Amino acid sequence: MWRRLVSSSHLKTLGRLTAPPPCRSASGPARLLRPPPLSASASHFLRNFSDSDSGVVGNTAVKKKVEDVMPIATGHEREELEAALEGRDILEIDHPVGPFGTKEAPAVVKSYYDKRIVGCPGGEGDDEHDVVWFWLEKGKPHECPVCSQYFVLEVVGPGGSPDGHDDDHEHH
Amino acid sequence: MIESQRHSYHLVDPSPWPISGSLGALATTVGGVMYMHPFQGGATLLSLGLIFLLYTMFVWWRDVLRESTLEGHHTKVVQLGPRYGSIPFIVSEVMFLFAFFRASSHSSLAPTVEIGGIWPPKGIGVLDPREIPFLNTPILLSSGAAVTWAHHAILAGKEKRAVYALVATVSLALVFTGFQGMEYYQAPFTISDSIYGSTFFLATGFHGFHVIIGTLFLIVCGIRQYLGHLTKEHHVGFEAAAWYWHFVDVVRLFPFVSIYWWGGI
Numbered sequence: 001m002w003r004r005l006v007s008s009s010h011l012k013t014l015g016r017l018t019a020p021p022p023c024r025s026a027s028g029p030a031r032l033l034r035p036p037p038l039s040a041s042a043s044h045f046l047r048n049f050s051d052s053d054s055g056v057v058g059n060t061a062v063k064k065k066v067e068d069v070m071p072i073a074t075g076h077e078r079e080e081l082e083a084a085l086e087g088r089d090i091l092e093i094d095h096p097v098g099p100f101g102t103k104e105a106p107a108v109v110k111s112y113y114d115k116r117i118v119g120c121p122g123g124e125g126d127d128e129h130d131v132v133w134f135w136l137e138k139g140k141p142h143e144c145p146v147c148s149q150y151f152v153l154e155v156v157g158p159g160g161s162p163d164g165h166d167d168d169h170e171h172h
Numbered sequence: 173m174i175e176s177q178r179h180s181y182h183l184v185d186p187s188p189w190p191i192s193g194s195l196g197a198l199a200t201t202v203g204g205v206m207y208m209h210p211f212q213g214g215a216t217l218l219s220l221g222l223i224f225l226l227y228t229m230f231v232w233w234r235d236v237l238r239e240s241t242l243e244g245h246h247t248k249v250v251q252l253g254p255r256y257g258s259i260p261f262i263v264s265e266v267m268f269l270f271a272f273f274r275a276s277s278h279s280s281l282a283p284t285v286e287i288g289g290i291w292p293p294k295g296i297g298v299l300d301p302r303e304i305p306f307l308n309t310p311i312l313l314s315s316g317a318a319v320t321w322a323h324h325a326i327l328a329g330k331e332k333r334a335v336y337a338l339v340a341t342v343s344l345a346l347v348f349t350g351f352q353g354m355e356y357y358q359a360p361f362t363i364s365d366s367i368y369g370s371t372f373f374l375a376t377g378f379h380g381f382h383v384i385i386g387t388l389f390l391i392v393c394g395i396r397q398y399l400g401h402l403t404k405e406h407h408v409g410f411e412a413a414a415w416y417w418h419f420v421d422v423v424r425l426f427p428f429v430s431i432y433w434w435g436g437i
Contacts, residue, residue, distance in 0.1 A: 070403045075244020076177060077406070091180065112178055 093156065100124075101150040109136055112157030120144040120151070182245040189232040196224035233392075237409075241401045251408050258412040262419045265382065269423055272378055273430065276371040280435055287366050291435065296368045297360035298436040304355045305432040308348050309424060312383075315344035316421040319390065319414045322397075327404050331397065338394035341417070345387040352380050372435075375427050379420070386420045389413040 093110040101107025122129040199221030206214030240246035287293030322337030
């Protein structure tokens with residue numbers, strides 16, 4: 001798998017620390033399972049989870065909801081937690097992986113807007129080169145000047161300009 | 173993706189508290205200097221500055237609590253900031269107190285002729301380390317154990333127990349402070365009594381000040397725990413308070429050994 005760099009790819013390191021898919025038990029003990037470690041900070045403590053004070057017995061077949069893990073979660077923290085429990089990486093569009101992009105099978109980079117900064121590190125092993133950065137725009141495939149890797153943008157959000165200056169409608 | 177924001181970070185809203193804190197600090201420092209020199213109005217300015225500074229701390233940290241617990245801005249990566257930032261802060265406090273303990277050693281290890289070439293200086297009636305200091309040290313250490321108890325209670329989801337543990341911690345801390353205050357009151361020497369008095373009261377005094385700050389921090393944590401802000405996944409504020417408290421705890425051992433015990437014999 002060739003990796004490609006996009007801006008803010010350093011978030012990938014933190015993304016890796018979020019939860020693997022939640023474990024489900026087969027039929028068996030009624031105790032709540034130890035929830036997956038949700039972050040580097042959380043995994044610093046050794047934890048022995050016991051039932052909460054209300055004495056709720058774990059439902060072994062039901063997937064964990066945000067309420068089970070952190071009842072008072074709200075806002076962005078809640079979104080992050082929800083995604084972690086579902087095994088989803090919220091920022092997965094920031095670290096795309098895939099085979100070397102060619103004209104026939106271009107490397108697809110997803111973007112929330114109509115253009116995005118992308119960095120090409122080259123191919124595998126000996127084919128690597130210093131990262132070349134460029135704007136990848138919708139409808140304008142780009143070829144890396146060093147290794148000719150072919151990139152194409154896929155808009156997965158509302159589109160428009162990333163700096164928001166093309167908005168005719170008013171919103172925050 | 174975090175639809176509303178596209179990144180996991182917290183870009184804070186504009187706030188007046190940094191400037192109000194700066195103005196408070198300015199008033200405090202200028203007022204303090206005026207107070208200590210023959211200028212009119214120094215005391216007023218100093219007290220106004222301190223009040224303003226305390227008010228800023230209150231409203232600033234209240235905003236942090238609102239943004240984190242009530243609005244959910246503190247994602248995992250945002251939590252790393254206060255978490256890893258507390259550590260250099262505590263280290264800086266250690267450096268600050270280290271300076272005063274070094275001053276004490278500097279004077280005590282090679283006592284000058286003005287004080288009789290001996291330590292403690294001639295005429296100083298030192299406090300018996302086997303009395304109140306020997307009691308206060310385990311009081312503080314037990315409060316450190318109590319805060320660890322509180323932490324485990326929070327991690328286990330035992331919310332009521334965590335409140336009790338924090339109450340225990342704070343009570344022990346207040347008892348410590350009370351005994352220290354009593355000792356200060358009854359000490360046969362004052363801060364003006366030669367270099368012994370100066371180093372003793374500055375080192376133990378600033379340590380005591382940090383104990384009071386730590387106690388306030390823990391009281392706030394206790395209130396938050398009671399209100400249900402702290403969860404077993406997310407309690408960075410409590411951890412910072414606990415780390416600070418352990419630092420205060422450990423620091424206590426240094427003056428006890430060097431100033432009270434060694435310095436008294």
